[in-house]
Amino acid sequence: MSRPSLYALQGFVASARHGNLSHAAQSLHLTVSALSHQIRGLEEQLGQRLFVRKARGVELTADGRRLFERVAEHLEAIEQAMRPYRARRDDVLTLTVLPSLATSWLVPRLPGFVELHPRLELNLQSTVDLVDFERDLEVDAGLRFGRGEWPGLRSVHLFDDWVTPSASPALIERLGRPTPRTLKRFPLLGSSGTWSRWFETYGGTPPQRFVANFDDSETMLRAAVEGLGIALGRSTLIRPLVKAGLLVPLFTERLKSDKAYHLVYPARSDDHAGLAAFRKWLFAEARGYAALDSAPPPP
Structure with missing residues (x-):
């Protein structure tokens, strides 16, 4: 047979x-x-x-x-x-990106990249889930927020992030502007983790309870914009909101986040021509942003 x-x-x-x-x-x-x-x-x-x-x-x-x-x-x-x-097209680049980073940092800069590389097709997957590069072979690279430790992946540091208390102009008008010592009397958004580090570093004591906690940064910042309370927000995410007049940093003091942004990709993407072009552009943008972010925004 x-x-x-x-x-x-x-x-x-x-x-x-x-x-x-x-x-x-x-x-x-x-x-x-x-x-x-x-x-x-x-x-x-x-x-x-x-x-x-x-x-x-x-x-x-x-x-x-x-x-x-x-x-x-x-x-x-x-x-x-x-x-x-399977055949890979070097003129197609698929990236996985955190929604918060995509909205606040990457997407506003992408027109410059597209102008430099008009023939490269860029696909963005906006998700908080970690992609399994061994299984999802159509994804070439990702932008992640963490400590740079992802086993089996190339990980390149892009820039650090900082946190500082920020509030809406309406909340400041309604309740006044806090000092580090009086901060605990104000409605605070989030949980005790990062806030505890803030109070340990800059003095004062954390409150007994927080007004609200959130499972993602974007929702917390949206709540701060609406005047629900003061958010300890990452500078990368709050900078566009500050520029738009929706949030105001309350102090010049900042606290360095224990995590940073990284470009990650599997070994199979080493020779991807589209990724090489994106990586070169991304590093230049990251260096420029890091230099701009070296000084805190004015309160």
């Missing part, structure tokens, strides 16, 4: 997993008739009936189930082994 074709086995496995020829054909970018032809040919070649056709799909026979158990995991292994060798 001649060996079954790999395409026929792929069609068989997809049909078994979906239990529906239409869905399986769609996943394989085939017509239903083409997939049906593959399965009939495989059944004739093996001399076994692999599926029972039902009104709403297909169901494996006992022989079909045995075949599926024997070949499915091997086809998956072949697929995983071949994924790194």
